[in-house]
Amino acid sequence: MKPIKAGLIGCGFISSIYLENCRNFQSMDIVACADLNRENAERQARDFDIPRTCSVDELLADPEIDIVLNLTIPAAHAEISLKAIEAGKHVYMEKPLSISLKDGRAVLDAAAEKGVRVGGAPDTFLGGGIQTALKLIEDGWIGRPVAATAFFMSRGVEKWHPNPDFYYQPGGGPMFDMGPYYLTTLVSLLGSVKRVTGSVQTSFDVRTTPEGRSIPVEVPTHITGSLDFENGAVGTVITSFDSVGNNLPRMEIHGETGTLSVPDPNHFGGEVLVKKLGRKQFENVPLTHGWTDNSRGIGLADMAEALLEKRPHRANDQLQYHVLEIMHAFHTASEENKHITINSRIEKPAALAMQQIF
Numbered sequence: 001m002k003p004i005k006a007g008l009i010g011c012g013f014i015s016s017i018y019l020e021n022c023r024n025f026q027s028m029d030i031v032a033c034a035d036l037n038r039e040n041a042e043r044q045a046r047d048f049d050i051p052r053t054c055s056v057d058e059l060l061a062d063p064e065i066d067i068v069l070n071l072t073i074p075a076a077h078a079e080i081s082l083k084a085i086e087a088g089k090h091v092y093m094e095k096p097l098s099i100s101l102k103d104g105r106a107v108l109d110a111a112a113e114k115g116v117r118v119g120g121a122p123d124t125f126l127g128g129g130i131q132t133a134l135k136l137i138e139d140g141w142i143g144r145p146v147a148a149t150a151f152f153m154s155r156g157v158e159k160w161h162p163n164p165d166f167y168y169q170p171g172g173g174p175m176f177d178m179g180p181y182y183l184t185t186l187v188s189l190l191g192s193v194k195r196v197t198g199s200v201q202t203s204f205d206v207r208t209t210p211e212g213r214s215i216p217v218e219v220p221t222h223i224t225g226s227l228d229f230e231n232g233a234v235g236t237v238i239t240s241f242d243s244v245g246n247n248l249p250r251m252e253i254h255g256e257t258g259t260l261s262v263p264d265p266n267h268f269g270g271e272v273l274v275k276k277l278g279r280k281q282f283e284n285v286p287l288t289h290g291w292t293d294n295s296r297g298i299g300l301a302d303m304a305e306a307l308l309e310k311r312p313h314r315a316n317d318q319l320q321y322h323v324l325e326i327m328h329a330f331h332t333a334s335e336e337n338k339h340i341t342i343n344s345r346i347e348k349p350a351a352l353a354m355q356q357i358f
């Protein structure tokens with residue numbers, strides 16, 4: 001019997017990889033699942049041998065459950081998390097923490113008051129690719145970091161996603177969808193951001209699905225901006241659904257004595273490359289850490305272990321809130337024609353041990 005018991009709320013697409021990976025974690029088990037749509041819960045329980053399905057309210061009232069795993073849609077994240085906290089449960093959720101900053105703050109405040117923990121995705125920064133990049137920075141391979149670039153460029157989702165509408169509604173757009181991966185990675189490598197400026201644009205009023213259905217676009221779909229990190233580095237970020245093609249790297253960290261090429265922050269593994277000052281080329285660095293396959297859920301496993309060991313968990317609510325504040329700031333800066341001061345701060349999450357198992 002594993003010591004920490006979790007209950008899943010939201011048995012949709014992303015829940016499968018969590019259920020698959022949670023089978024192997026040592027400290028936690030998923031013992032029940034629930035969904036607004038009971039059939040979804042029953043299907044996932046059957047496919048992944050979850051002992052029981054129940055209603056959302058029954059799951060929240062279940063005294064056996066320590067952590068609520070909230071994999072609902074972004075618009076329901078705060079509501080479900082607040083209910084779980086009210087019921088005295090710890091919560092781990094998919095990204096983002098919430099859509100509005102006000103709701104995100106309410107989740108953090110409620111958890112602090114109840115003495116429960118909140119954590120959440122993305123946890124790709126705990127993967128072997130980004131942990132190797134972190135180790136190289138901390139071991140001094142590029143010297144003092146002075147700048148960073150991060151680019152997510154695409155032509156949107158309507159050509160391949162079966163239900164693309166919500167990507168073009170408030171809470172969607174490339175920043176709220178993909179920004180969490182890029183920004184969480186940047187701050188986990190470089191620490192807190194202190195101010196942000198940006199320009200945003202809705203390049204196309206309407207998107208058209210392959211069947212010819214029109215989707216009105218209600219949010220900016222090209223967001224570009226600058227970040228000033230507290231450590232003095234300056235970041236340049238673009239997230240876009242408006243680019244037909246591009247040759248930009250995903251992410252680079254530029255230091256006094258070298259440049260680090262960081263792998264795709266939406267994945268756990270990937271190639272890490274370094275170009276040292278005076279060298280002609282980038283050189284491939286073997287990954288120092290494991291967790292290079294799709295390891296979604298290691299943030300949850302780390303939180304479960306942290307509860308047992310009474311230590312901080314890495315994919316935590318402070319990190320999620322800081323990222324949410326930055327994502328909003330790109331948009332607010334553009335609307336208000338100015339730099340936006342970021343009020344929240346994070347502790348850089350501790351590096352994983354090289355042989356870390358969960």
Ligand SMILES: NC(=O)c1ccc[n+]([C@@H]2O[C@H](COP(=O)([O-])OP(=O)(O)OC[C@H]3O[C@@H](n4cnc5c(N)ncnc54)[C@H](O)[C@@H]3O)[C@@H](O)[C@H]2O)c1
Binds near residue numbers: 009010035080096
């Ligand atoms: N789809 C992806 O590729 C992907 C990747 C990474 C992260 N995510 C994140 O995972 C989360 C879920 O995405 P998804 O793709 O699995 O969505 P989905 O629509 O496939 O699944 C969401 C599930 O939550 C249920 N649900 C919605 N509101 C609920 C409520 N109030 N109470 C109980 N159940 C509720 C729905 O019935 C559905 O079964 C989102 O936050 C998304 O950002 C998705």
